[in-house]
Amino acid sequence: xxxxxxxxxxxxxxxxxxxxxxxxxxxxxxxxxxxxxxxxxxxxxxxxxxxxxxxxxxxxxxxxxxxxxxxxxxxxxxxxxxxxxxxxxxxxxxxxxxxxxxxxxxxxxxxxxxxxxxxxxxxxxxxxxxxxxxxxxxxxxxxxxxxxxxxxxxxxxxxxxxxxxxxxxxxxxxxxxxxxxxxxxxxxxxxxxxxxxxxxxxxxxxxxxxxxxxxxxxxxxxxxxxxxxxxxxxxxxxxxxxxxxxxxxxxxxxxxxxxxxxxxxxxxxxxxxxxxxxxxxxxxxxxxxxxxxxxxxxxxxxxxxxxxxxxxxxxxxxxxxxxxxxxxxxxxxxxxxxxxxxxxxxxxxxxxxxxxxxxxxxxxxxxxxxxxxxxxxxxxxxxxxxxxxxxxxxxxxxxxxxxxxxxxxxxxxxxxxxxxxxxxxxxxxxxxxxxxxxxxxxxxxxxxxxxxxxxxxxxxxxxxxxxxxxxxxxxxxxxxx
Amino acid sequence: xxxxxxxxxxxxxxxxxxxxxxxxxxxxxxxxxxxxxxxxxxxxxxxxxxxxxxxxxxxxxxxxxxxxxxxxxxxxxxxxxxxxxxxxxxxxxxxxxxxxxxxxx
Numbered sequence: 001x002x003x004x005x006x007x008x009x010x011x012x013x014x015x016x017x018x019x020x021x022x023x024x025x026x027x028x029x030x031x032x033x034x035x036x037x038x039x040x041x042x043x044x045x046x047x048x049x050x051x052x053x054x055x056x057x058x059x060x061x062x063x064x065x066x067x068x069x070x071x072x073x074x075x076x077x078x079x080x081x082x083x084x085x086x087x088x089x090x091x092x093x094x095x096x097x098x099x100x101x102x103x104x105x106x107x108x109x110x111x112x113x114x115x116x117x118x119x120x121x122x123x124x125x126x127x128x129x130x131x132x133x134x135x136x137x138x139x140x141x142x143x144x145x146x147x148x149x150x151x152x153x154x155x156x157x158x159x160x161x162x163x164x165x166x167x168x169x170x171x172x173x174x175x176x177x178x179x180x181x182x183x184x185x186x187x188x189x190x191x192x193x194x195x196x197x198x199x200x201x202x203x204x205x206x207x208x209x210x211x212x213x214x215x216x217x218x219x220x221x222x223x224x225x226x227x228x229x230x231x232x233x234x235x236x237x238x239x240x241x242x243x244x245x246x247x248x249x250x251x252x253x254x255x256x257x258x259x260x261x262x263x264x265x266x267x268x269x270x271x272x273x274x275x276x277x278x279x280x281x282x283x284x285x286x287x288x289x290x291x292x293x294x295x296x297x298x299x300x301x302x303x304x305x306x307x308x309x310x311x312x313x314x315x316x317x318x319x320x321x322x323x324x325x326x327x328x329x330x331x332x333x334x335x336x337x338x339x340x341x342x343x344x345x346x347x348x349x350x351x352x353x354x355x356x357x358x359x360x361x362x363x364x365x366x367x368x369x370x371x372x373x374x375x376x377x378x379x380x381x382x383x384x385x386x387x388x389x390x391x392x393x394x395x396x397x398x399x400x401x402x403x404x405x406x407x408x409x410x411x412x413x414x415x416x417x418x419x420x421x422x423x424x425x426x427x428x429x430x431x432x433x434x435x436x437x438x439x440x441x442x443x444x445x446x447x448x449x450x451x452x453x454x455x456x457x458x459x460x461x462x463x464x465x466x467x468x469x470x471x472x473x474x475x476x477x478x479x480x481x
Numbered sequence: 482x483x484x485x486x487x488x489x490x491x492x493x494x495x496x497x498x499x500x501x502x503x504x505x506x507x508x509x510x511x512x513x514x515x516x517x518x519x520x521x522x523x524x525x526x527x528x529x530x531x532x533x534x535x536x537x538x539x540x541x542x543x544x545x546x547x548x549x550x551x552x553x554x555x556x557x558x559x560x561x562x563x564x565x566x567x568x569x570x571x572x573x574x575x576x577x578x579x580x581x582x583x584x585x586x
Contacts, residue, residue, distance in 0.1 A: 360511070
């Protein structure tokens with residue numbers, strides 16, 4: 001009894017530390033303290049849980065913690081900052097997978113072959129199995145796409161929505177049947193046989209939920225990954241919270257709720273930043289149309305003719321004699337690992353008295369805040385990174401907007417072409433700068449497969465090539481001036 | 482989880498925690514959204530405690546089979562990956578954020 005009370009009090013302290021930890025993430029100045037607080041909370045909660053755990057399970061717990069801890073820390077220390085989206089995808093999947101596995105084991109422990117379940121337990125077992133499995137499988141697909149182990153383009157086939165609907169229906173009916181079968185208290189003999197049957201249905205439920213996780217992420221393209229990762233984050237939080245109901249643990253419920261709230265909030269923010277409802281992101285297969293297009297075929301019918309291509313030396317002169325330069329990074333910077341080169345260029349320019357700022361679009365990159373972390377890694381001080389609403393009024397007084405591997409987030413078609421798929425999406429107003437330099441590998445359209453009229457504007461020049469090589473060439477040319 | 486009072490108590494906790502979550506997370510600036518996600522990855526690693534409770538219950542019950550022990554151990558492993566990996570990678574990211582440029586030139 002006393003043990004239970006003490007553990008509950010320790011858990012309460014841990015919860016306070018988690019909430020304070022998240023609160024301290026409200027500024028980069030003291031965010032590390034926040035992370036430390038959450039760490040401390042986790043440490044005491046784990047010690048309290050270990051203290052309460054008895055029985056022959058110890059060997060397996062130690063084995064799992066040592067194995068998982070080693071993998072986790074090794075991966076955390078080795079991962080490149082550019083690969084952070086796929087890392088977070090895997091972590092989301094791990095949490096969802098754990099919740100589903102817990103439901104799987106608890107199902108057999110709590111029915112113990114024959115007993116029926118309390119309704120709350122039965123419902124939460126089924127729900128956390130479903131949501132956890134969807135999150136696990138969906139995260140694996142998101143990882144494969146981000147790691148480019150499979151195509152980042154939307155994978156579509158005829159009747160896709162229909163197939164998904166059938167799978168979803170199978171999950172709902174199997175789940176409903178499992179719940180009804182396991183909470184049946186009347187007629188002991190009958191109930192026992194129903195539970196026996198349900199023992200086979202539970203793995204089937206997990207299997208179908210895993211299938212839906214795969215199917216629902218397949219048609220989502222790379223540019224929509226910030227939304228998907230946020231959504232899977234919130235799914236995992238939800239699965240953990242529901243696992244808290246099956247185990248009667250307020251600790252799991254609260255932590256799951258905090259994570260679920262965070263993921264949901266980020267999902268909404270990302271959707272707003274693209275001006276697209278979540279349903280469109282999930283079911284729209286955005287960018288599928290451009291999937292088979294090559295640069296030549298899209299520009300075949302006349303196409304972009306007024307493209308000016310500039311040399312690194314021309315651009316270097318323009319940059320070196322500018323007063324204000326705004327750098328607009330995108331996924332291309334991450335792919336080329338160009339963040340350190342960008343910082344070196346900015347240093348050169350600042351040495352010459354040029355003001356350099358960075359404009360960060362909320363969905364630049366493959367996850368929320370992706371560009372900020374890359375530039376922080378390259379030692380760019382965070383006050384130099386400006387959000388869209390703060391930086392947009394500055395473009396008209398900017399001499400050069402240097403777009404590095406960003407495309408759709410600078411596309412003025414979003415502002416004035418009502419037929420464009422991205423019409424209405426808030427963009428960075430780079431076209432209003434005196435000069436725009438776009439660093440791009442080729443004239444291929446972006447991930448969303450949409451033509452960008454920016455490239456034909458009279459104040460815009462292109463510098464073709466790998467982002468890192470181009471930036472390095474610019475730095476060398478500025479130095480030589 | 483046995484009676485409806487306990488359930489209602491937990492449901493209340495869930496709803497309140499969601500509100501606290503929205504309130505706290507909405508104050509996190511966009512520049513920290515990636516570390517926020519990895520920190521929440523670490524926090525949902527609390528599922529590790531759920532996995533510990535489950536594996537202990539499994540050994541206390543009459544149903545334990547190699548398959549179930551394997552599944553529960555896998556849950557412990559995945560939870561531990563979240564806890565240790567999530568905090569470590571968040572720490573690594575946060576130490577890169579600085580107000581002034583103090584890199585060696």
